[in-house]
Amino acid sequence: MRINCPNCGPRDRREFYYQGDAVALERPTADASDAVWDDYLHNRDNPAGVTRELWCHEAGCGAWLVVERDTTTHAIHSVTLADK
Numbered sequence: 001m002r003i004n005c006p007n008c009g010p011r012d013r014r015e016f017y018y019q020g021d022a023v024a025l026e027r028p029t030a031d032a033s034d035a036v037w038d039d040y041l042h043n044r045d046n047p048a049g050v051t052r053e054l055w056c057h058e059a060g061c062g063a064w065l066v067v068e069r070d071t072t073t074h075a076i077h078s079v080t081l082a083d084k
Helices: 034-042
Strands: 002-005 009-012 017-021 050-056 064-070 076-081
Touching: 002 064, 002 076
Parallel strands: none
Antiparallel strands: 002 009, 017 050, 050 064, 064 076
């Protein structure tokens, strides 16, 4: 798989570090139950199809990227800087 870094151009996936879904998680309140905290810390959706993922170009420019990718085919639809 190749990721087209907006700063460096197309690079092999091994230059990047996957960080998870590019979605904002709502942190539980401090007095939330153990079950709520367990769910927040350990459970994530694992959808098949197009997702938005957060990647870091660790072995390159160090940019944080949002990659829109189909998890069933690994086809990349778009790559944008995470700060945009």
